[in-house]
Amino acid sequence: MNNIYVSTIIDSYNYGTVLQAVATRDVLSEYGKPYFIDYCRPDWTSIGLRQIYLRDKHHNPAINLLRYCVAFPNLRKNKYIFRSFVERQLDLVDSTPYLEGGPFDANAIYCVGSDQTWNEELNKGIDPVYTLMHVPQYMKKFSFSASFGRPSIPDREATMMKPLLEQFTAISVRESSSVKILNDMGIKTGVALKDPVLLCRPQLWHELSENVAEMSQSYVLIYMLNENPRMVEYARLLASSERITVRIIRFNRTKPVPSGCEPIYQPSPEQWVACFRDAKYIVTDSFHGTCFSILFQKPMIVFNPPRYSIRLSDVLKDFGLTERRVADDESISKISIASDPIDWNHVNNAMSVFQTQARNFLKSVINIEP
Structure with missing residues (x-):
């Protein structure tokens, strides 16, 4: 079984974000041992969140400080809720090599996604961790339901992203609109898969809430x-x-x-x-x-x-x-x-098709040489 190092968003105070990471773990566990890069974007650190409040240009400094003091207990509670969940559910590894460069395990597989890992607006630029920028090109890299989070991206962003994504062995994205973004930048091999919460074992969510x-x-x-x-x-x-x-x-x-x-x-x-x-x-x-x-x-x-x-x-x-x-x-x-009635048989059949597509994609990635 290969080690699979996963770069995905785990730092935001958002239920969908942390649950997609757990779903990604569940899906990838069939193909190797998933480890998750323990990365916190600068804006989502304690210092970064404080600066967001204190540097708000819509209010004067005194009001900003007051707003931060009022929000602080809530921020601290949220950090505990989501961070403790991530630590319970995921095997975490140091993010330093992904921020600064090696060493990397040449026998491992490196994965980006899911979630809006390629949303430059949210990430305040093209993120080195979410693009595996420092993982050598000769190693096996792929994306699993990654997302740009927008129907299109500026030409400047596409120009910077293209050479990074061309190093990937295989690319899957979460929306068909993201496939078009890839096509527009000249990458014709991208395929659309669903969000991992829809691709993992259905019983995972009952196990989690039991x-x-x-x-x-x-x-x-x-x-x-x-x-x-x-x-x-x-x-x-x-x-x-x-x-x-x-x-x-x-x-x-x-x-x-x-x-x-x-x-x-x-x-x-x-x-x-x-x-x-x-x-x-x-x-x-x-x-x-x-x-x-x-x-x-x-x-x-x-x-x-x-x-x-x-x-x-x-x-x-x-x-x-x-x-x-x-x-x-x-x-x-x-x-x-x-x-209005919902045809759940149709929904279940569609879900089965999407899960089969994901399994076929992952089987092909695991067997493809970098």
Whole structure:
């Protein structure tokens, strides 16, 4: 069994991010021993997060300091929740060689992805760890459902990325739009695979949440990454018509909770998964919120986020669920998505096809000489 060193995003306070890493571990374990590069981007260190608050140009220094002091307990709690989960679930290795250069194991395989590892906007430039920039070209490198996170990238970015990606033995990306980006830069070998949370063993999510007690009362779950009163209003209407409650996942205890909603504050990733497992309906603007609705076969009502909505469009289209998306100008009182039936047999068949594609890709990568 080969050692597989994986470069993916594990440092952000985001459920989808850490869960895709665990799913990547689960998928790759069939082909080798996965180790994850313990890398924290500068903006996501304690110092980096503090500077984001203190250097905010929209407020004066005194207000910035006050905002940071108010946010600090929440930031510390989030860091504990996500970092402890990562340390429990993943085998971590030092990031220094990937930032500064070797030595590297010539017999190992090096992997990038999943998640938005190639989103230059989020990463504040082309990241050396997420491109395996310092891993020698003669070693086997591949990407597993990596993402640019955007439907297109600037020519300047493509010019810098192309020579780095040309060193890869094989490239898979998470969205068909990312295949087009590769084609536009002259790389014709990229293939589209789904997010690892959709490609791993389905029982992984039940194993992960098995120690979380089941919620006995039926509820509509709101998982909202962007404050959107329309989502809350719709969830309350749906819950009222069904005579059930509304629960909303909240990242920050200092922000007010919408009236009529029961907050679930800063759940652990295991508890977050259980929230989807036990919900009757899910209202979300999140890509991974949509994925876990699919995984647990829950009727989802999907609202558009203000940015990076391409992956939501793609995943709904992939499973024949485009009608589950709410139009931006649609009246809340006229939304009837919740009662529309979902053909879960079609969804399961599509999932099986996508998992087979991933296995075939990985088998070919493991056997290809660098």
